[in-house]
Amino acid sequence: MIYKKYSFDSEAQAVALIDALGIFEEEGKIYPSHIHSVVKLGFLPKNVAEGEEVPILSDKYAVDVLWRGLEVDENDNPIYPEGWQEYLVTGLSSYKHNFFGLTYEE
Numbered sequence: 395m396i397y398k399k400y401s402f403d404s405e406a407q408a409v410a411l412i413d414a415l416g417i418f419e420e421e422g423k424i425y426p427s428h429i430h431s432v433v434k435l436g437f438l439p440k441n442v443a444e445g446e447e448v449p450i451l452s453d454k455y456a457v458d459v460l461w462r463g464l465e466v467d468e469n470d471n472p473i474y475p476e477g478w479q480e481y482l483v484t485g486l487s488s489y490k491h492n493f494f495g496l497t498y499e500e
Contacts, residue, residue: 395460395461395462396460396461396464396472397458397459397460397461398458398459398461398474398482399456399457399458399459399482399483399484400456400457400458400459400478400481400482400483401452401454401455401456401457401481401483402454402455402456402457402481403454403455404455405434405436405455407455408434408455408457408481409434411475411477411478411481412426412432412434412457414475414476414477415428415430415432415475416428429462429463430459430460430461430462431459431460431462432457432458432459432460433457433458433459434455434456434457435456435457435458436455436456437451437452437453437454437455437456438451438452438454438456439451439452440452456483459478461474
């Protein structure tokens with residue numbers, strides 16, 4: 395399992411890549427058909443709001459993914475689904491979201 399963070403220009407852009415991982419519909423509801431764990435964090439606060447202060451939100455839409463079962467190349471590097479690498483972000487290891495205590499990989 396590999397934990398990565400992504401930043402998109404819009405929610406629609408994020409949802410398009412998430413849906414491209416695989417979905418199916420059953421009884422009018424849409425479900426993922428992939429084994430990865432995806433958390434849509436949304437537009438994260440850029441500041442810590444105190445009291446009645448309103449937080450300033452980022453203009454980027456954040457998504458965390460716990461990748462599972464990725465294929466690897468000849469050097470044992472994971473091969474991520476097409477389109478994801480360009481939205482990869484680093485430097486957010488201190489952000490509070492995590493997957494069951496797993497370490498976020500820069």
